[in-house]
Amino acid sequence: MAATAQPNVKNVWLGGVEPMKASYGKLMMWFFLVSDTFTFSALLVSYGLVRFSFPAYAGKVADFVSSPAYWPIPEKVFDAMPFMHGVHAPLVFVGIMTFILIFSSVTMVLAVEAGHRMDRAAVEKYMLWTILGGATFLGCQAWEWTHFIHGTDNGTVIKELVDGSWISKTIFGANLTENQYGPAAFADFFFFITGFHGTHVFSGVVLNYLVFYRTSTGLYERRGSYEMVEKVGLYWHFVDLVWVFVFTFFYLV
Amino acid sequence: MAHVHEHNENDGAEQRKAIWRTFWILLILTAVEFLIAFTLHAGVLKTAIFVGMTIVKAFYIVGEFMHLKHEVKSLIWATLLPCIFVVWLLIALITEGGSIFDLR
16 A cells, blocks of 8 residues: 555655665665765775875975885885786786776676566676676785785885984885884775775675575575665675775875 | 666666766776876875866766665765765864874
8 A cells, every 4th residue: 555655645754655765675785885984984084184194205206215204105105016026017006906896896787787687697697707806806905915015125224213222224015013115104004994995895795695696596586586686786886986985095196 | 676667678778888888987087097196296186186086986886886876865865965974074184184294
């Protein structure tokens, strides 16, 4: 009764109808994503605060040398490529990672579209591509972290005050207390922001796999609805969305 | 359910076209961002362009991929309005960061 009366109801908020025309599960996914937006925003905004509290590098980009005294230029930090040791390729690898994630978002939305048509084979195909994209992204991130932690061949010489006297030492790579690229906070934010995002990608891949599994066992076909693909799809696009922001605010600006 | 009223004709071909169109837009925007990263000098203009392009990309991802553009108004606003707090936090803390820089 309520469902058929929907278009004529004057106040949809009085009950009996879905005022947002979305199922409970989809709504809850949306509200979860809003709260997750706050978490990611908190990380990115505090990155902004700390970055603005440090001096920016003032000289020419070409003459840039890493120092804990000022904030590094991202393109000078993230310039390595797998299998291309010593080649200066600024932001190329992270560009490839961005492309992989955007593409996996496309295959995800194609899976959702196939679900609308109840095309089980197509849902399976596109879910597999999405899982592959997510796993590749995670692999790239693992490589990037490894390189970031181990550092470059020459490292950076820094001066440190130890027991009242200044000593020089060379730092290679990064950990949470010191790094060769810039202030300690730079590496800390790198680990926390890309790490938190990577955790989301990982759980997204797990969820995508679950949906793929249940699609291939025919559960959604028997259920008569592929809405689970849509819900997990929302999560996956959100992960892509967050990366767009991380890419801009961590790697570009 | 959502799929009943929007996928009646042409077997979703229209939707697939829109998906690929969105993909190309996102790809081209990212490529242009890449180009700007190496051609423009760092400054307010560059940052503003990047922020602007990021918001456009976010609009396409949320609007098309997450389908929010085609949802009812109350859902759109329930999702977007809370983000005003994020904008406020951003302005407040960037300013705060600036004063920390001045003080140390």
